[in-house]
Amino acid sequence: MEKFFYPESIVILGLSAKENNLSRLILGNLIRWGYSGRIFGVNPRSEERHVDGIKMYRHVAELPEVPDLAVALLPARFIPEAVRSCGMFGISRMAIPSGGFNEAGEAGKQLAEELQGAAREYNIRFIGPNGLTIVNTANGLCLPFTPLYCPPKGGMSIITQSGGMGLFLWNLMADQNIGLAKFASIGNKLNLNEVDFLKYFARDPETKIICLYVESITDGRALLEAAAQCEKPVVIYKSNTTRAGGRAAMSHTAAISNDEEIIDAAFERAGIIRIHSFHDFISVTKAFSLPAMRGKRIMAMSPAGGFSVIMADLCDKAGFSFADPGQPFYDEIAKFGNAGIINVGNPLDMGDMYDPKSTADIFHLALHNDNVDGAIFINQWPRMPVGDDIFTRMFHTDLSQETMGAVRSSGKPLGVCLFGPSDTITRIKHNLSIPIFDSPEEMIRTLKIQQEFYQRKSDEPFSPSRPQAIYREDAAAWLQGHRGICGEETIDLLGLYGIAAPAAHLAKSVEDAVLSARAIGYPVVMKVVSPDAVHKSEAGGVMIGLRSDVEVAETYAKIGSNLAAYKPGAQFEGVRIIRMAPPGYDMFVGGRVDDAFGPVVFFGYGGIYVEIFNDTERALCPTNHDEITAKLGRLKSYSMLQGARGQKKGDMAAFTDLIVRVSWLLADFPQIRELDLNPVRVFGEGVMALDGRARITG
Known part of the structure; x- marks a missing residue:
């Protein structure tokens, strides 16, 4: 990967002196940016001796040396042969910006397969096709085919499926004085993908924050693993979130599961920062350009009382706690007041402090206070008549050196939000080495993202924990004999993973039903057994509280007629007679296999209204007890399980353990494409799965 970003020599295929030659624009970027390596041009149809001073060759085999990198911006139909020519000459890395492959119909898909086959034959790694490929500000490498000036050097590295979106981000960076380290426009990612570049940027010393724009995620688990191992912040904007097309709902799980919520759960596990606004690439990068905020204790300051109130509201909603710097701090601050008419506190109203030097002293005192983890400050730089009055000095004194000194000396963040005319604020941003935020909301929200990131990194890394009493081999044998949609017999599979269920018998006649009920013991529940009644309640196939032989016999016939x-024409296979469970809290546990992230377990409020209330959480499989415990606390129904309105508290430890066991079942056997346990009844002591169904593939 290093030679992609630091090639000592490059060959540009298809280079020509023609005015409309796009490869020549790539050459122009390399020259304009100051790339210092050797450059060669190849064009079989060209008679030119040189293009812009670059010596031309008719064939790759004529080159005087094997270049580290080949750039092929040719019509798609010529790319596979170009790859073979490079491979035969010994070139092992290529950048392919050309379009017309798997994004362009069946013919393009065929070309994509040919391209991949040629690359495999000669062990060539390539970026693209259909992207702007690679940029490195450290050495002047710029391979996009649009004319570009070099942006400021900095710590942001970008991985994007859309080259145009990446260039748009460059423009935002320039206005905010944020610098670029490296750029990878991966396009169709037929060879190298976002995971490859994420791993490289994770160890690249010039990259401080990694920003990804992706429209699809193909190998989600690999992405999560790479991000979890990366010590740098990884920020992802995932588009293509409203894809049309429904999924037939076999179960409650399929109905309530949502790809976006699965992505949220997956990213949370890996510590990935997900954003939903493109501008947040800039906002979050600003926050991470400040020192790490190692705790939640914040000091808020402003000379405007209204902004102090706004900051108080925003900090409270974000989950910050207001630092208590102690009475000696406040006694010192009070000396800076002019009229002594404002009570000092946190947030700190500095409206009575006119001397700019006092502001600098307050910054120093706040950031060096042991009870403060970070600080924020809002002020303005208004357009004012020229003068030397106290307000001009208050608003127009440059405190950048003192501010930066306090930040560097303390090792703590100071977020600054400054209002004023746009040209003035832009000029100030370009003159500072710390960021200026555009609004209080942006500043506080992204500082919270930064604080939570460093908090997660200080925690123990996630590790799944397999419970005891799991009989994997027996479960594998059970699955060998079951395919398609499975109903209550799924409960037998769950028992092999230590999940309790009430005693039950399958009755295929009225006589069997009565005998089974007697053997189990009254009262009982009766449920229809039919592949045509996925949701039994809707089919009138669930009857509870049956207490006699007569009731059982009558109900058997009634369930058949309801079906x-x-x-x-529905297939009636009988009824399942189940011992009626004691009262408890009816919850839901399910799972399905996600195309990108693999098995996912869902859990939350259950019963017949599970899809209406949609009070659920989810976790990738396998999980552990700590992760599930934290997620259960987010449910709206959690307070109910804690014994609301005088009810007995549910056994949360047992419910947590059941969810973890289900997660291991799904992880061990991905052929279980969907699983639905509803209800799962949580008692004061213990838990039981009262009903279940699964969809199992071969």
Whole structure:
């Protein structure tokens, strides 16, 4: 990967002196940016001796040396042969910006397969096709085919599926005085993908923050693993979130599961920062250009009382706590007041402090206070008549050196939000080495993101924990005999993973039903067994509280007739007689296999209204007890499980353990494409899965 960003020599295929030659624009960027390596040009159809001073060759095999990198901006139909020519000459890395491959119909898909086959044959790694490929501000490497000036050097590295979106981000960076380290426009990512570049940027010393724009995630687990191992912040904007097309809902799980929520859960596990606004690439980078905020204790300051109130509201909503710097701090601050009419506190109203030197002293005192983890400050630089009055000095004194000194000396962040005419603020931003935030909301929200990132990095890394009493081999044998949609028999599989269920018998006649009920013991529950009644309640196939042989016999017939009315011609296989469980809290546990991230377990409020309330959380499989415990606390129904309105508290430890066991079942056997346990009844002591169904593939 190093030679992609630090090639000592480059060959540009298809280079020509023609005015509309896009490869020549790539050459122009390399020359303009000051790339110092050797450059060669190859064009079989050209008679030119040189292009802009670059010596031309008719064929790759004629080059005087094997270049580290080949750039091929040619019509798509010529790319596979160009790859083979480079491979035969010994070139092992290529940048392919050309479009017309798998994004362009069946013919393009065929070309994509040819391209991949040629690359495999000669062990060539390539970026693209259909992207702007690579930029490195450290050495002047610039391979996009649009004319570009070099942006300021900095710590942001970008990985993007859309080259145009990446260039748009450059413009935002320039206005905010944020510098670029490296850029990878991966396009169709037929060879190298976002994971490859993420791993490289993670160890690149010039990269301080990694920003990704992706429209699709193909290998989600690899992405999560790379991000979790990266010590740098990884920020992802995932688009293509409203893809049309429904999924037929076999179960409650399929109905309530949402790709976006799965992505949120996956990113949370890996410590990835997900953003939903493109401008947040800039905002979050600003926050991470400040020193790490190692705790939640914040000091808020402003000469405007209204902004102090706004900061108080925003900090409280974000989850910051207001630092208590101690009475000696406040006694010192009070000396800076002019009229002594404002009570000092946190947030600190500095409206009575006119001397700019006092502001600098307050910054120093706040950031060096042991009870303060970070600080924020809002002020303005208004357009004012020329003068030497106290307000001009108050608003127009440059405190940048003192501010930066306090930040560097303390090792703590000071977020600054400054209002004023746009040209003035832009000029100030370009003259500072610390960021200026555009609004209080941006500043506080992204500082909280920064603080939570460093908090997660200080925690123990996630590690799944397999419970005891799991019989994996027996479960594998059970699955060998079951395919397609499985109903209550799924409960037998769950028992092999230590998940309790009430005693049950399958009855295929009225006589069997009565005998089974007697053997189990009254009262009982009766449920229809039919592949045509996925949701049994809707088919009138669930009857509870049956206490006699007569009731069981009558109910057997009634369930059969209800099924026939629900779906004429439905297959009636009998009823399941189940010991009626004692009262408790009815919850839900399910799972499905996500195309990108693999098995996912869902859990939350259950019963017949599970899809209406949609009070659920999710976790990648396998999980552990700590992760599930934290997620359970986010449920709206959590307070109910804690014994609301005088009810007995549910056994949260047992419910947590059941969810973890389900996660291991799904992780061990990905052929279980969907799983639905509803209800899962949580008692004061213990938990039981009362019903279940699964969709199992071969």
